[in-house]
Amino acid sequence: MSAAGRGREGEWALSFHAIIFWALAAMTIVPAIGIVVSKNIVHMAFWLLGTLLGVAGLYLHMEADFLGMTQVFVYIGGINVLLLFGIMLTNREPLYVRAAVKRPAIASAVLLGVVVAVGLIQSFGATEWHTVKDAVAPGLADASAKAVVNGDGTAATLGTYLLSDYILPFEIVSILLLVVLVGAAYIARRDPEGGSA
Amino acid sequence: MESYFTFVSSVLGFEPTSLLGFVGAIAVWAVPITAFVSVVGLVSIWLERKISAHIQCRVGPMEVGPHGALQTLADGIKLLGKEDLVPAQADRILFGLAPMLVFASTFVGFAVIPFSQKAVIADLNLGIFFLAAVGSLEAIGVVMAGWSSNNKWSLFGAIRAATQVVSYEIPLGLSLLAVVVVAGSMSLNDITQAQSGWVWNWFLFRNPFMWAVFLIYFIASLAECKRAPFDLPEAESELVSGFHTEYSGMRFAIFFLAEYGAMYIVSAIAVVLFFGGWYTGIPFLDHISGSIGGTTGVVVENLIGAGTIIVKSFLLICVQMWIRWTLPRIRLDQMMDLCLKYLLPFSLVLLVAVSLWQAFQGPIDGGNSVMGMIMLAATVASLIWMRRLAGRVSKASALRRELPVVKTGL
């Protein structure tokens, strides 16, 4: 039984659980703001590291251990490094955002942000969330929640789902990634006729 | 995963509902890990010096302590006292953050490395996955160090390091997966317990492919640790000192410590995955609590376990050092070739092979032990054969060969 499941509603705001949550939330939001206000592209990429770590922490906090670690493994170990790579290898000497962003661009960005935020809040509200507490109740048989409660983690359940109920989407995504990989390799390939590209 | 709340409470024996409790929990475990990382660093740096010295017909440090054992400590104190230099044009914040990030990625890994059945800080269900994930953090720390130094050699080193670490993560991960397939678990504890019993129950001898899996893991782990022949990121003859060229004093010491810590981690993982973890390979010793009994028995058993895994890990570290002082460095493109053209396809094939073997042979009762004995015998035989082969190579060495006699036409 985790501490998360034990706190009563009234104590929520003061509990240790909350401190951790707010810390992680700050860890996610502050670097996100950093990305937006930073002028140096490389700094942006390093700010992103903080955001990604914060999100990973939130996942872990929500008992999604596999997802949290995948976040670290794929997004930080892979994507963030590749991002830095791309910036360092393609950008010329001054790594600063050169042209000042124009007003209309800011306005449309804010508009887009509001729309996305509203959509997200809407969908959060509409979704029926299965909490750990619910899972203990006899009526609900959410296997992943049970696994969490039993301390087995989510990996096994996730694996079972991916290879049974969700096999089709899983395979489609795999094939899509394969296509992307082949396409990238094709584009990056050196032209054998024209010598080194 | 048992969430860290459960974990912390099980460690502390009470439920940390306050920040104080949380900090206390961190302190209880962080201090011994720090101490252990430092000791591992001290011992392995001393070992490196001594092994390299003896390989190279030297004696190495002899003055500080018996056989120079305290030399590293003296060096550490010296580094602590050094001026903290930051290059004028460096990005000061990132420059300071980079060694911490690199060290943290190593440091966190120690939390899940088991020392014996009882002595493990966090026995995660996803232990291996966790190690792979935090290990990948190191790459970003190295890029940060290289970029913030504002030195081209550092940047070259950082880019080399990132390329190398990101690429070798794939064969490394695949070889870990092969072991997971055999063990049926990602928990380091479960994996170790699946290897209890005699030596031939170790995963290394579990099926005919495990040796190859181990070799791929070992090669990839050398690359992950940036050890020779994969020391391109700090290739001292080309890049001055690579990504840590501009670092001095304690910041450099932290990089150094992280490197040796990482060597211990990959060795300990190899020991857990392939060499029976804390098991000595002799059932009587591994279950000595049965014959001694009581608390003493448990303590002795755990001590034997901890000793075993540490000794095995250091043996592997010695192999890493042996390789470092034997082989030249490979080149960037050759490094990528090796990874993408050889290790990656081989590790994929091995994963499939191991899975198939597991599917068809696994259910056979007692088959594992028989297979293990056969494989153990085969291993010993091939080692002897390789020794003889090596002898033959040196006999045919270039010196004994006829020199080309060239007529001087002038």
Next chain:
Amino acid sequence: MATSDAIIDQVKGQFGEAVLESSTPLGFPTVCVAKDRARDILTYLRDEPGLEFDVLTDATAADGLKYPEPWDTRFQVVYHLRSSRDGKRLRVKVGVPERDCTLASVHDLWKSANWAEREIFDMFGVRFEGHPNLKRILCHHKFKGHALRKDYFIHDGQWLDEPETLLDEIGDWGENPADEGFSELVPVNLGPAHPAMHGTLRVFAKMEGETIVKAVPEIGYLHRGFEKHSETGNWTMVIPYTDRLNYCSAMLNNIGYVRTVEKMFGIEPTERCQYIRVIVGELSRIIDHCVCLGAMLVDLGALTNFWYLFNIRERIYHLLEGLCGARLTSSYARIGGMAHDLQDGFETELREILRDMPRNVSDVLGLIAKNRIFLDRTVGIGVISREDALSWGWTGPCLRATGIPYDLRKVEPYDVYADLDWDVATRDGGDVHDRAMVRFDEMIQSMRIIEQALDRMPEGPVMVEDKRVVLPEKDKVYSSIEGLMNHFVLIYDGIKVPAGEAYVPTEAANGELGFYIISDGSGRPYRIHCRAPSFYLYCAYPSLAEGNMVADAVPLLGSLNIIAGELDR
């Protein structure tokens, strides 16, 4: 082989009046040609079948301002040519007057002329017309005056501290993204303080990723003015300076210098002296190769080999230390012989070293000879063709690695090399691997030579008995007036080398080490020029490094064994 006279006659027949003068001083055919026809004559000498002087061994100059008998022109530019076909040599001298201090460049005939002409420009101020990059090479770019002119005084100190940007040589960066050749090039300075740059070399490189697109070298960081310095003392005082040329094999430099002076005297050293020179020379060659191979393997990341090789070197240094009291700076040779005989126990110690050396060398080879990584890193890297190697003026192990068995010890035997049984080591690849392997082979051949020389070495004096060059024995000085006078004159005036000029090449560890000496008959050298093998090896380095990755350029440099001491002089 065409005789000297035949060559001279052929050139005279072709160019008539343009050949102002011809002679064969000390057996070296020499023609003096008119300045305006010099380039035509040199082209003819290179291309004419039967002559085919395809190697410009060396080019230098001399200032006749203070020469007792006045020269026709103030400066003489001196080309030393060699034919790789039959080994014949020719010296071509061109007079250049002070007023019109120019000469047509021959950098397109021989690649080696490029740097040689830059050096002449730097030291004498002769402008080579048509030279693509006529800049100072050894002196600082802000240096005023020309150091080797006789009216430049050695005490004229100049304070120079501004580094050279080299931006004029590196060329266009492809800065504009709209250009067709636009690329992401990064400027990088390799050196002068970089672990790969043995000594103090600097290479300014344009990099695309890890690949060197263009490399521009800058040398001269270790320029000490050896040639100018030599003109200030007497002939014996030059010997210690030669130690500092190739400091990895100082003995060979000593021997090279004293052989040239002996040639001008017409002195043949005693037989024992010749054997000693062979033995200490080959020992120096072994230690030089140890340094080169050790450093090159360190460049590849193989540190252990370095120690194995340095164990050999250390034992030989111990032996040489007993012989002459110094490890690096031996100063052991003297004009007319050696400073003294071998020490007691030399032979025993040397035989022990020779006994252990094969095992030490095979330890190193055992680590690399069949090492896949070593082979991948060295085979096919930095390949140079035979023609290019000759045109760049390469000699020594690097030339032999292209398959040309040019070894002065065989081609123009001196001392007792002709009597000993040994082979010239060659390889065919011309790459880093073969340059390394030739050096290993040569170490083994040197062991053979030393063993035989030890067996055959006769007893006897190590100095000639020639009162022009050798101090008389002490009891003669104290007991006879002739001895005292002789001693006094030699100490007071120094050795008086007969007036004339000579070029004597020696096979040093890196290749042909030649001393071109002009004497005016006084007790001081008038002009000493050292033809340093590293200088001509290194001028080819940028073109070899371009297109390679940094990781390859570094062992490539190691395989050339550039010693800054003789490169910068």
